[in-house]
Amino acid sequence: MIENNPRRINPRRAYEILASGVKRIVLGATTDFVAHEVALQHSTNKPLRTPKQAKTHILVVAHSDRGTLDDHAKQCLAAAAILAEANTAVVALILGELHEELSNAGADEVLVIAELDYAKFQPESELSCVKAMVDVLQPSHIFMPDNLIGDGDLGRRLITSHPEKLAATHVIELNVDHIANYQSGGSALALANLPFIVLLAPETADTNLPFSASALTLDQALAHPVKDKVQPSNYIGLGMQTIAAAKIALEEADFIVSAGNGVSNVQTLQTLAAALDAAVGASRVAVDDGKFARDKQIGATGKTVSASTYFAIGISGAVQHLQGIKDCRHVIAINRDHSAAIVKRANLSLIGDAEEIMQALIAVITEAKLATQEAA
């Protein structure tokens, strides 16, 4: 027996986190439960970057998709927020409805023009709105995603309508002092100074910002002349059509139901995919078992997909598999094992038997579809 027992301090004593981020032990407190919550709250509570009196502005223009901005658009916002100086405000002009908050994305002021949804083709209207915005705001730079949901097209129309301004497209790298893109068929890397209009390729900026922004609604006096410019289109849109999910390539699919080793009944999975109008994918084990064709394999040695919704059923979530779904926005997993790696990646995980939950889901969907049909 040791005689003079050293005094032992419980390393997990209750503590609170100070505003500076330093842990302070609370003497006498008995539970650390509250302290833990405070700690989590602190980590999401980032300092505000928003300039009090903005002298200059960076304008970010992007279309929303079903009420949210995709990662590509958020990367443009992040790039603007990172490059903005202390007295430069980032103004987001969002075309189409917006149901999310942009403070963590870095927008200081936001103007949403719901009428200019990308589902409708109205380039003249969009162009005159952006031009009006440029007139009232006099931004130092304009950042836009170089994408196929209207921004790449609108950006090029904007560039041609400002022939006196410098511009660059397909930009793959940007910094305070330069931009870069590939030229001559991808055989050369070209560098130039940061121009007025920048159309950014995907993945140019990290969307994890160490600060947040106030994301205020843009001042009415500024917003009004922009909103006024919405006008009927000269093009006649005949509406959108969506190709049946089963017919399009996995890379292009927006909703994928994917099967792993935990799926015993392929027929149930196919029925579920049909009910959700989703494309079917699979893990390597499921493909190796002969349950699916090789071209359905998703992952490092299979396809890289960018569906908005990825439904992983009976998939453990090996790194090689997760590599193929890194661009998927909503991952839903069904797995028997709550410690599977996919659960950490998923936005929603259901723990239980795949076959049972799939059957139940098919029934619930059929019911929901009937209800909406009756209502219509």
Next chain:
Amino acid sequence: MSIKKIAALVSAGRHPVSGEARHCRNDSLAMSIGLTLTKKINAISTNASITNQTSLRVMHAGNPDNAALKDYLALGAKHIDVIALTAECNIIDSLANELTNTDLILTGSRAENGQDSGLVPYLLAEKLGFSLVANVLEVKLIPEGLEVLQFLPKGKRRSIIVQLPAVVIVHPLAPVELRHAYAQQVMGKVSQQQSLPFKPVTDQDNSLQWQKQSTLRKPIKLKARENKSGHARMLSATVSENKGGAVVIDGDSVEKAQVILRYLREHRLINF
């Protein structure tokens, strides 16, 4: 409204590795769509005499001896009009000058031999005052003008009626089968357009000064600089480690199915 004059713009492509001159696939797609369209127009106007028939005008601005042009002949162009250009001349002005009376101009989406900005069709449409649609997969003649099918990501397509005259930019996924035939290459002709005295672009002020490097490297992602304390860095590293979404363990299958349905509805991922 009937279409009489159709043109396709072809640029000189180059092999990304060897640098050898070849056709630019995007432009070949545009040209093929133009060839099919002219064939259709000629088939409809059966009573027109042979001399009255429409033919596709394939145009290139650049060097008439470029080996890439042979590829376009092999792919079905009977004749290529080349506006001989020296490096200082303005492509847009020269092309616009030749194409003023055209009803429809088909182009590729991105060239492979210069800045490859995809801006040429936009500048041309602006200069000529034509309407413009990008990312087009198919074109169809209709009484009001032209109906095009536009590519949108995630399996979506959109049909639009376009007023003529128009510039149509063809998307790389356009469902066109390219057929290479040596006989056509031999029969086809490249002719040099009488080059007009274009004023060279002198004021380089309004274009970006690019510095090209032939050594390719991976782009560097822009990241926010963080001057956080070591403690804060540690905290953010550990907090983001165990991120994950909601996990539903309890309840029967029907309840879990309902959770999924609610999630899908809440994020507008389904429409029922």
